Amino acid sequence: AESIAVDLEGVKLSREGRITIIQIFAEGSNIVWLVDVTTLGAQAFEHVDENGQSLQSVLESPDIMKAFYDVRCDSDALYNLYGLEMENVYDVQILEVAYRRSQNAKNVKYVMGLGKSVDTYLCMPWSWQRVKDAGRQLFAPELRGSYEVFEHRPLHPKFVKYCAQDVTILFDLLDVLQDRMSNVYYARGWDRRIRAASAARSNLAKGPIYRGSGNKGNRAIAPSF
Numbered sequence: 001a002e003s004i005a006v007d008l009e010g011v012k013l014s015r016e017g018r019i020t021i022i023q024i025f026a027e028g029s030n031i032v033w034l035v036d037v038t039t040l041g042a043q044a045f046e047h048v049d050e051n052g053q054s055l056q057s058v059l060e061s062p063d064i065m066k067a068f069y070d071v072r073c074d075s076d077a078l079y080n081l082y083g084l085e086m087e088n089v090y091d092v093q094i095l096e097v098a099y100r101r102s103q104n105a106k107n108v109k110y111v112m113g114l115g116k117s118v119d120t121y122l123c124m125p126w127s128w129q130r131v132k133d134a135g136r137q138l139f140a141p142e143l144r145g146s147y148e149v150f151e152h153r154p155l156h157p158k159f160v161k162y163c164a165q166d167v168t169i170l171f172d173l174l175d176v177l178q179d180r181m182s183n184v185y186y187a188r189g190w191d192r193r194i195r196a197a198s199a200a201r202s203n204l205a206k207g208p209i210y211r212g213s214g215n216k217g218n219r220a221i222a223p224s225f
Contacts, residue, residue: 003027003065004058005170008074009163011147014212015080020150022055023167032164038151045082062087067170069093069114071198072205072212072219079206091198092174093117097222098190099177110220118169121176128165135162197225 009021022035022044035055037044045056058064059078066086068074070093078084093111100108115132118124138159139145149159178185185191201223204210212219 002063003067003171005067005167006059006074007068007163007167007170008077009150010077011150013073014076017077018151019077019081021155021163023163025167025170027171032168034155034160034163036153039153042082045084056082056084059084059086064088065090067092067174068198069117069166069170069173070111071202072210075202075205076210076212085206086202089198089202090174090195091201092170092177094194094197094201094223094225095174095177096121098194098225099181102181102184102188102190108222111222114166117173121180122169122172124169128169131158131161131165134158135165138162193225197223200225 004027005025007023008019009023010019011017013019019037022037024033024035025031035044040047045059046054048054059066065088067090069091071086071089071091075086075089078086093114096112096117097108112120118128135158137143137145138149138156139147141147149156155163181190205212
């Protein structure tokens with residue numbers, strides 16, 4: 001696959017926490033892969049298949065585009081916990097900011113969360129929200145859940161559905177936003193700028209001064225690019 005969508009779950013997902021599950025969805029596929037990092041540890045990234053590929057080599061490959069929605073906590077955890085240096089990252093959250101700016105929207109100061117982006121740009125069936133709510137009830141503290149559910153094995157069936165769902169819509173969201181930008185996407189250099197901003201965002205999150213998990217206010221500010 002030339003493009004994959006990637007999402008991570010974890011307990012305090014950052015260099016200070018733990019990665020529990022990695023969700024991977026190849027463009028054009030109908031299979032979502034859930035990689036159990038809690039059980040496998042570093043082997044999840046290091047195991048080599050019969051073609052000589054590992055999850056690490058895929059994530060670090062400059063030839064495979066990795067679509068994320070807000071790559072920062074993911075990049076922070078992957079690099080600082082397992083030494084992965086991702087290449088060819090495409091952050092769909094930055095694409096969404098670019099779309100609003102391309103429409104001459106004034107004062108695009110803040111990024112949009114995935115849930116709001118889905119509500120704004122995609123027409124999802126009610127079942128999508130039902131799966132989302134059922135998963136959140138398991139882990140959201142405000143709903144009497146616990147993030148420790150991420151590490152319970154076997155995974156709760158509702159949590160399996162929750163994990164698989166978000167990553168499957170990243171390409172839909174990417175396509176809708178690029179289509180809405182139409183000719184200006186390439187003509188005005190948005191593709192190059194989005195990719196550069198995505199790489200910069202991923203690299204910043206790997207750095208020694210990044211503390212994203214405890215700095216939600218600053219993380220909500222839309223980057224300049």
